[in-house]
Amino acid sequence: MLDTLRRIVEEVSSAPNLDAALEMIVKRVKPAMGVEVCSVYLTDPIQKEHILMATEGLRSESVLMVRLLLDEGLVGLVASRAEPVNLSDAPSHPRYRYFPESGEEQFHGFLGVPIIHHRKVLGVVVVQQHAAEAFGEDNVTLLVTIAAQLAGAIAHADASGEIATLKLLKKTAGEDFRPLVGVPGAQGIGMGTAVVIYPMEDLDAIPDRLASDIDLELQLFQDSVEQVKNDIRRLSERLSEVLPSEDKALFDAYLMMLDGDSLIRATEDRIRDGAWGPSALRDTVREHVRVFTDMEDPYLRERADDVRDLGGRLLRYMQEDPMQVPHFSDGTVLVGEDITASMLADAPRDKLKGVISARGSRTSHAAILARALEIPAVMGVEDLPVGQMDGSPVIADGYSGRVYVSPSPTVRQEYERLARDEAQLSEELNELRELPSQTKDGTKIPLFANSGLLADITPITNSGAEGIGLYRTEYPFMIRQRFPGEDGQCATYRHILEQMAPRQVTMRTLDVGGDKALPYFPINEDNPFLGWRGIRITLDHPEIFLVQARAMLRSCAGLGNLNILLPMITNVWELDEALSLFRQAHEELLEEGEKVIMPPMGVMVEVPSAVYQAENLARRVDFLSIGTNDLTQYLLAVDRNNASVAELYDALHPAVLRAMLQVVEGAARAGKPVSICGELAGDPVATPLLIGMGLDSFSISVASLQRVKWVIRNFTLEQAQEILQHVLSMENPRAIRRYMVGILEDAGLGSLVRPGR
Ligand code: PEP
Ligand code: MG
16 A cells, blocks of 8 residues: 555656646545545635536536635535544534535535645545445545645645646636745745756656747757767677676667657757757656556566656756856846755856745855845745746746746736835935944944855945954855865955955854855755764864965955954854964965064854853953854754744744844953844844944844834834833734834834835
8 A cells, every 4th residue: 555655746746737636646646545435626815716627427527617705515514623524424514515516416425635835735635436435544644644745745836837727717706826935035026937947867856848949959869879878889888798687688778768769759849849958858857757557567666767767868968058057138037946045146147037946045155145146035945846947938036935837917017026026115214324333322223244255246335334244255166166275265355355445344263064055065964054064164174264364364454454254053062162263374374474463253043052151152252243043043943944844944033133132241241342244134124132232243134124224223222222121021922023023114214124015
C-alpha cells in the first residue's frame, strides 16, 4: 500500500496542472481503495463554496455543476469540522444534500476527509460505496494519509493549474483571479514580465517556454543526444574491465533509449509542436517516468531512475548552449522557486522591476538585497506556478505580499494608481533628505545605510545617510569564482571608504554559511543556520580571515573612517580570538611598513547567548550592533527563510524587544554605544520603540531611510519612551504591530504602513 501511496503522490506532484492532478487522484484512489466512487471537491474561499472538481464514479457531467455552500451538505460538514466523517448511510443523514445530476443516490457508505494545507481547508476528498456500511479504520487512515500527503501537492498544483481552474471559477463568478499570497520582501509595486530563473541541471525546475527557433532547438537537442551517447560509450569502455557484464548492460540500455523512438522522437515531436527544447525534454521524461513507475515489476520500475538520469545528462548539454541563458528584457520580474542573493546580483539592475520567489522570507538575503537595490519583492509564495509563469505579465505587490499572474485590466489599473501614489510619496519623502534625523525635542538619532554591493553607492551618498552602518562583505565574495585575494579585497574596500569619507563605514567580516553560499566553497549541512557560519568559519580558516583583516586594515590607511564588525559571535572566546587575529594582522602590516591603525571594533549581537553576555562582550570592543534578523530567528526558533513559518517570524515579538533592551542596558553598563542593523531598523512601525530603548544609531536600507526619519521627526524622546513602556506590557506580537500601526496613523503617518493613500 505504501508503494501505491508513494506512486499516487509522485504522479500528482508531477502533474502539469491542477485539473490533471485531480483527475489522477480520483482515478488512482478509487481502485487503490476498492471503492465505487472517489471525488474531490475544492473550496473556493472567494465564492464561499465547495465545487466538485473531479470524480470517478459519479456522473462526469456533475463536475463543476455540483457546488455547495461552505457549510452545506456532508462535504460542508467535513470541511467545517476539519475532520473525517464516516457514515454507513449518507442519504439518511440530516446534512445530506442530493444533487440529481450526480447519480449519487445509489451510494450509501460515505467517507469524507478534509484536505488541509497550513491549517487551511483546501477541499474534501470523498469515497463512496453501494454497501450501507461505514468504512473500516484501515480505509479511513489510508484516505487521511492520502489527503495529508496530497495537500501540499494540491496546493502546489492548484497554483500550477490555478490559471486554468480559476478561469472556470471565474466564468461563474465574474470575478478577478485570486492573487497568490506570499510575504512582503521589499516595498513597492513591481509590474512587468516574468523571467523564470532556475537552478541548472534540474529538469523539474525547467519552466514552460516556446521555442524561438524550432530548427535550432532541434539541432541543439540532437547534438546533445550525440554527446550523451559518446559519454556513455566512453563510460562503458572505461568500466568494462571492472564491471560484471549484467551491470554493463545498463549502458547498453541507455544507448538503446538514446537510439530508440520513444524518448528521442517524443521530445523532437514536442519541439516541432513549438516547445522549447528543455521543456519538451522535461515533459517526455516525466511521461516515461510515469509509465515506468506504474509498472508492477520492481526491475522495470527502477528504470524510471535511468530515464531521469538520461534526462539530466541531456539537459546538461542543452544548457551549455548560450541560447539558454535567460534573456532579461526591460521590465523583467525575476521569478523562481528559490531566488537567491547571487541570482539577484547576477541580473542586470536596470532591467529589474520586481522579484517573486516561492521560497524565502523578508529577512532572506535575497530580500535584503532587493531592498538595497530598491526592487519590489515578494517572498515565500509557496504555491507559485513557477513552471508556467515565464513570459506572463505579473504584478508583485511588495507591500501586501500579493502576486498577480496575468492580471486583469482592472487590477492593473489599480496597481498603476498605487505605483503613482507611491512615486509621489517617495518624492515627498525625498524632501526630508537634507533635514536632520532628530526627534521633535532635538535628540539626534544618526541614520546609517546598509550596503554590501560593489556597485554604485551614489544612492547612499545622495540619501543623506551619516555613513554605512553595515557593509556586508560577503556579496563581493559571492559574485566571484574563487576567494578574492588581499589586493583585490583591499581595492574594493578602499573604493567604498574613499567614496564615503569622511563619513564612517562599518564593514562586517565575512559572514557566509546559512543561506549565503559561496559557489566555490560549498557547505552541506542539515541545519545550516545552526551550523558552520560567520565567525565560526573564519576562525576555523585563519588564512581566509587574516587576508580579509589585512585587506580591511590596509584599505583605510590615511582615511580613518573604517569600523569593523564581527558576525555570529556566540562565545566570548570567539571574540578574543577574532580580536587577536586582527591584532596579528595589524602588527604584521606595521612590520611590513604599512601605515595602518587599529580601527574601532564591534560585535554583532544576533545570537541569544550574546544578549546575556552583552556587557562582557561590550567591555572588549568599542561598540555593539544588534542584528535583529538572526536574533529573531534564534530567539523564536523560526527559520528566517522558511515561508511555512513566516507568520511566526516577527521581530516585534515581546521576547525580541526585551532582549534588545537587555543589550542596550548591558552596553550602557560597559559605557559603549549600541546600534541596530537588522531589518527591524527599517520598519517605520518599530521606530518609536527603538528610539525609546535608547539605541544610539540605526543602520537601514536606503529605501527605508527617509521613512524612518519621518517617524523620528514626529515623536519626542519622551513620547517614544512612553510608547515603549506600554508595548512592553503587551504579550502578543500581532497586537503590538496593530497598536504601533495605530500610533503611526494617529500621528498622520499612515501612508508609511499601507500602500497608496
Ligand atoms: C542580522 O542578522 O540582523 C544581520 C544584520 O545580518 P544578516 O542579515 O546579514 O545575517
Ligand atoms: Mg545576521
